[in-house]
Amino acid sequence: MTRRITVAFRGTEYLVDLRETQDLNADTALAGRAWHVTRDGAPFTTFPYDRAESEGSVRARTVEWLRTQPMPDDVRRRRIEREMQDPDFGTSARVSSGPHHSP
Secondary structure (H helix, E strand, C coil): CCCEEEEEECCEEEEEEEEEEEEECCCCEEEEEEEEEEECCEEEEEEECCCCCCHHHHHHHHHHHHHHCCCHHHHHHHHHHHHHHCCCCCCCCCCCCCCCCCC
């Protein structure tokens, strides 16, 4: 099993490292090995290590987790797409000078 996996998701690369951990908080008990997901060195999440897991299954689990998380870039991208579709999106008042025709 590889100790370091690079996962590309929506144009961004994430590093998934197998590390020794001592995270013993109320929500998790991850003493021993765990997969640590980071982007540009910033931690995102940790998954328990399972020796039976393949590199592909670690990659799939990481992508599935990322898919369920609200990402700031996604929020910004959706707002831009919405503004492109509706130029009045986000304004507090609409001023109409007549019928709006799309080109």
